[in-house]
Amino acid sequence: MKLKPLLLLILLMPFTVFAQSGFVASGRVTGAQNNPLSGATVSVANSNNSTVTDATGNFSIRVSNGARLVISHVGYAPKTVNAAESMNVSLDEENTTLSEVVVTGLATTTRRGNAANAVATISAKQLTGSTRSQTLDAAMQGKVAGVQITSNSGAPGGGFLVRLRGASSLTQSAEPLYIIDGVYMDNSQFGTGAGTNAFTGAARTPTGSQDNSANRIADINPQDIENIEILKGPSAAAIYGTRANAGVILITTKKGRAGKLTVNFGQDVGFAKALKLIGLHKTKWDKQFQFGTELANAARLTTLKSTLNPTDETWDYEKIVYGNTGALRNTRLALSGGTDKIRFYAGGNVMDEQGIQKNTGYSKNSFRLNVDLKPTSFIDIAVGANYINSNSDRSFSGNDNNGVAIGYNLAYLPNWLPQLPVNGVYPKQPLTGQNPLEIVDRTVNNEKVNRMISNYTVGVQLVKNDIHNLRLTSTGGVDFLTAEDEVYIPDDVQFQAASANPGASRYTTNRALNTNLQGFLVYNAHVGNFSFTTSAGLTQLRRDVRLNYFQGQGLKPAQRNPSTGTVQQASETFQGEKELGRVVQEEINWNDIVIATAGVRQDRSTLNGDPKKYFTFPKASLAVNVANFGFWKIPAISQLKLRAAYGETGRSASFNSTFTTLTDLIIGGQAGAGYPTILGNAGIEPERATEFETGVDIGAFSNRLRIEFTVYNKKVKNLIESYNLSTGTGVSSIQVFPVGDLQNKGIELSLGGTPVRSRNVTWNTNINWWRNRSLMTRLIIPEKVVASSGFGSFGTQRLREGASPTAWYGTPNVNGVPTLYEDSQPLWQASWSNSITFLRNFEFSILIHRSHKNFNSTLNQEITDEGGSSPDWSTIDKDNNPLGQSRKLGKPGITTRQFIVDASYTKIREISLYYTVPKTIFGSFANKFESIRVGVSGNNIAMWTPYYGYDPEAANFGNRPTGATVDLLSFPSSKRFFFHFNVNF
Template identity: 50%
Template sequence: MVLVILGLAGQLFAQDKLVTGKVTNSQDDSPLPGVTVSVKGSTQGTTTDSQGSFKISVPSGKSLIFSSVGFTQKTVQVGSQTTINVKLDENTSDLEEVVVTGLASSIKRSNAANAISVVKAEQLTGTTKPPYLDNAMQGKVVGANIVANSGAPGGGISVRLRGISSINLSTEPLYVIDGVIIDNSQFNTGAGSRAFSGATTTSNVSSQDQATNRVADINPADIESMEILKGPAAAAMYGTRANAGVIVITTKRGKAGETKINLSQDIGVAQAQRFLGSSNWNDKKIDTFFEGYGIGGYTAEDYKRLLKEANGRTWDYEKLFFGETPIITNTRLNISGGNDKTRFFISGGLNSEPGIMQRTGYGRRSIRLNLDQKFNDRISLGVSSNFINSNSSRSFTGNDNNGVAIGYNIAYIPNFIDLTQRPDGTYPVWGYTGQNPFEIRDKTDNLESTNRTLQSANLNIDIIRKENSLLKLNVVGGLDYFTNENEVYVPDYVAYQQQRANPGASRVSKSRALYSYLQSFLTYSWKVGKVDLQTQAGAVRNIRDFDLTWVQGEGLLPNQRNPLTGAVRVFDQFFQKTQEVAVDFNQEFNWNDKLIGRVGYRMDRSSLNGDNTKWYGFPRASLAINLTKFDFLNTDKINLLKPRFAFGQTGGVPAFGDIYSTLDATIIGGQLGSVTPTTVGNGGLAPERAQEIEAGVDVGLFGNRLNLELTFYNKTIFDFLNPYTLSPGSGVTSIKAFAVGDFENVGTEISLTGKVIEKKDLSLVTTLAFWNNKTTITRLTIPETFAGFGFGAFGRNRLRQGASPTAWYGTPNVNGQPTQYADAQPKYQMSLNTVLKWKNFDFSMLWHTSQGNHNSNLNQELRDEGGNTLDWMEDSDGDGIVNPLDGRLFGINASNNTSVFVQDASYIRLREIAVYYTVPKSFLQGAFGKVIKGAKLGISAQNPITITNYFGYDPESSNFGNRALGFGVDLTPYPSVKRTFFHLSLDF
């Protein structure tokens, strides 16, 4: 008793005052437990209990800060009050967003020195429901070029931030979910190999498998926000894996308070965006076609006879194959809530996305549990757990040499030939390839199945808490484990297999990947005068372990799928192991929100480098000057004027295996021998190094009703790696990877947001964005060379000093050098996002345009070869020769060159449009009592309108998948779809 009195006396001596109160949610007045209540300017604090109540002693003259995850922070001057009741608003304002600045630190966005794009859940999936994460980002990230490789179910999208970041290594950004790096590989399935579509002549790996990339597994609906660190200046703390930028994803977490249950259901329809059409035939056209060209397997007489037999009937093969309008369903159930100690978020999602071609489709099932526990006011632990099962059936599209790929072959089929299945179940063989595409659709499989688990844990401990300083320990660990199974199967009785030496082919691939990640950081926050300082140091370790096995059988026993029943069996087993560690130091300072800066240095080691013990250092520095915080610029008109500068370096580790020179196996006379290789590894490989200088200004005017973000950057990649062709006299053809030069990306990003109308029942917010990028090779130590994938004279990329590496090159050759054509990268992109809210209605719309991007387009060429383009018999220049024979067909006309095939693929696209209606609470209460607390209805569409002159299913296309070079080769992909949805969301 004496002690208590003494204690009280002590407090009274310091003139502290006891304040009590209750914190509630402003929306529904429910109590908010777990809210941090702290005294401004000190580290004193407490949290509210399960009833939202708190009790704290406050020195006189101080203010209290109320903060809680998901709510806008509020500061209250205590004055003479002893009871303070506070209502917190759920967080929607952009300005209070935080963005990452270090591996264990973040900063208020208004203080950030980098142009970091943030995409919140509302923007990502709030309008319509794109099936894949990268898909959902399209048009929403200033400075990004996000392009779908094809419309095939299961995704396959490439994301390039601020131009390309490598020539030969991956140019896809690093994905970090809840602090843990995840895998975004593409796995080859063999679908493009010789036994299947024959797109490539190799029997093993194929560059033309039309594979998906694994970030498609992530359910976009689980995401709370995405921060896009577009270049080294912002991403430097991720070191050697961050050359292509980093996408930091935070998933949804529970909020303390009443348990909320949300059930939402989308029902939609998918259909092909467009068809290219197929022209009708007559005898005159047949004569012209066969005089000028013709295709194998048929003569003009055959065509005339078949045309006569058809007796005026035609078959529209595009519609017969790609004309399905399947029903898409998405079902989600979220349960979240918690108390002052524990918060939880549980979600389950079912996505079903059948394709616009029969027997194709995609499905995903995912469950997630995010749990946060406060052990006491100093220790907290957050755990995220996610399991995903996804399945796709993609059939065969893209390039082809066997009569297998659907789009490729229907480009050649004239509409008077009937290839539909006969009543007796047989498929008539099409003479040109000896195969019937309907048989491929109905009888073959190209299946993929993934089971994936993502786990992460995040531990925070306040080790030392003093009046003006805080020492924190943050440990993040996690793993990404998945198995990816592919099965490609063509039965023995399929026509083209019957012509092969060993009919019937099956390939079963199993990939297992384990990625584990651990980081540990100490953060010390302290104060010197008016300057807040934060010092951070820590270490990172990650391990990747990958195992790919496949078995292929050809010459299968009748009706057997197991490749081991094949007469010819091929196996492969491939292991890949990588270890990386890093140490990182970060120092931030903030002088009264006026000057905000940071410097940092990260050092990396990787087993992918030639020297596994060598540290590679990556510095960073940034400065933001918030002029509006200074007295000389203190007007009501200008709310924010913040010039900012940032610099950073990152690395790109060499590809696995490039440091090794491996012995090849050979056989002679039944004996196994070893031979030294003709392509050698480079034991001295170092990472590619990217350096970025970024400068910009953020402006907020008229009470922040008009916001402008303007950024310029120069991102240079030094010592990029390329195979090095050697003197053949040395007995070695090339070094697998060698540092051969530098290239730069220079660009501008502008984003202008206007809160045009801000009234109680009516608001209109419009964001207009513009961005461009130009890539130039600034140094090249090897002779000019073609690089990346492509189809020869239809357009290839080339390394030439002073030119863009993504420019197309081709015939005619002038002085032995191919001619340069336009670029695959867009000249600029723009987007316009509008959100209109009127009473209970929300209307939103996103337009996006990409201008000046050029594809190597073979769609028209193939249809011209087949005689099926709509303008086939037209003669634009009036010289008596029909268009295709007048220079559009490859090799037909001497004047014909690559310029015919490098085509402008600019487009304007309505990416998303939606209108939602929130059912009034009064109505719900009347109708359902207290059972249903909220309800929202809506309709939306994804990609409903595309305006383009481009000849193809979609100006976004890449036959070779995600590559730095060789993207934009468009060869009869699976047509892209547009989706229309009806949405219903209920809160219980």
């Protein structure tokens, strides 16, 4: 294998160097308002020869006679001009550029105009230019066609489900692979234990699947990001092999620019309010006193009312808990500068955001340093280091079996029951559960993350001339993080006091070390109108994880230390993996008209049954720029690209699934062991996704109208899922098994343009529309309920051949066959973004996002009906029963239909207005700074939905490909408003 790339190189070597006569072309590149553009790329067409403009926009480059220069810069439309000894080029601004480079290999890139895939990019401006989302995944919401991003709950600190082109896996996390500057990021959702027996008891497993924790991409500071590139499916991501089944999100952080030192200081202040409250405690209780609720009969309610609250005073507890205003602030300072030899970017960010519930919030401090070195003409070195410290307080929400979660406690709380603390003492909730205010004020559910991400890239130009270019690059990355969790409930909190060992605390340390290393040889050759890019390389990925916790129950009074507990529990879990890959890729470009690429990746992994076996993932793609042909005679259409791509990716089973380990069974201090109920599969191989994607890109009227249309067919073969055995054998399942095939078909349409471009007003607009449908095309195991996909009669998801794995099922069970309901995947999604600059200095932007006909399994109505707090509880139905009683589970005629509900929504994701302050008004101070910009913005400020609950985006079971959208009064999401101040020096 090692020899093959070399062989390839030798075969391509015979092209010799021609000496050519020429001259030096020099000039200046300018952008909007005739400002000089630094960092613009000036390259000689069909050659390796290129340079970059300096701080004043000037360049000079040696060219041959008759050469043409391609001038490009991110954010501007590229131009091709004839080279001249003295020249001035001005570039026009553009929203989506054809000139920006997109990744097509592990060490190679191509111009977007030549890409054969619908590679979505999000620029810094699109990501953070408008408002401040709390986390990176939130900042991407609604911005890209084909990408479904939903918030698991509104709890501060993140927790988002990102699904690219439907589910690619069923058991594994749905999350795509994130790579930041070449570092493979850990995006785990670590368990905190908040959902375990000692706390909410939502899940009975040692580390709960229902802890409602955040996934760790939340740590990344969106403000450091220069751009994000999304490889949505295997056809684009094939070269990433066995980690890329759910797509790849490539993040590039900001780099220093040579020239003058620039300093950017920004300050945002704002506030957050609940986006929507249900109005639980505005409920009238007349009928409840007459009929009684599910949890208290009429007599009991009447007695309590007369003894505890003889007046007619009521309290809006929902508002007391969730109606607070959270203060938001965000300060950042970025420095950038350097020389030809060394350039740097340093960015620091301090963010502190309070939640809408008291004692909740999220704060993050991060610092990044990126240094680019060019010690000699043929060596490039880039190093980056990022330290992040984050702290989130999320309280308790969502599913619960102990009476802890705030949502349940609010739902069960009559508004006439006094619950406010009196001299620090919280009145007991006499009916059921727990005084929610005590949970708000006295419990802890905290996660602190310290994380260090570092990367390096070394590029060595081994050969460089007009025709040949051979480069050796080596990239490495380290992502080290510790997430330390504390969950604590004092011994005298009502529900703890009523437990056998009151007082519970659990301290968890999750440590993860991810390292990656790759080496590549890239060879470019230009022969006539053809250019060839050949690359070959090796990669290695490692992951080493240690999860441990110590829990104490029955704590000494007022003690938090779990070692004071009379009942102690401890656990230590190790995980590790190592993966090796080898890659070869060839790209052939004929004059930017026909671009063909083929490549293959082979991977082996210790996660597979056979750790030494290589699995092969091929890819091939073709792009044809029809408008670049000589015969093209329609000047209005400057780009017409037809493209098609095919690729395969894989995903190994998660760690531990190859092992069949004896279960520990302790009794009375004696160590026992027994046969496990879940078996490993020592022969498991990766699941494999194949995708064919094709589409057309059109640019018309000087790119003022852009259309991108893509269809894809993604098939996941030998899908890894647990194989449910006959439980009568005493074994419930084989943990991982190739159970069948899944198909995802979808359409993505993107329509962008600049409808207005005048002296005073420029209006850029973009509409995205996309849909995805999933289908189990083959299933060789018995039909099964997807684990953790819901709650029995409230709706669960099933794997059934010929049906969607994300559809809901429930009662009635006709002859033992559950009834099929709607799908949790939206029928379609759409987003509409607009940016309008007017009166020279103003910029207004808005992003609206709709998710259409996605269905949730919701218990919101049921829970609030049981508690008597739903706003329409007392409305009388035709049989003279209150609705709050007659629509409950178990009442005649009530089936799962009641709980599978339309969760469509339209949200204003982002809205902003900025004003660049004219320097003239500062008089003599004007030369002290470069520019000042102020603005106001909002994030998720409005929502339209028929949904009963806080937010239709809720997902109780976290980041799961299926069964995620189950809602049990999850933490309400918030609308956020900001004032921004920004100054450049």
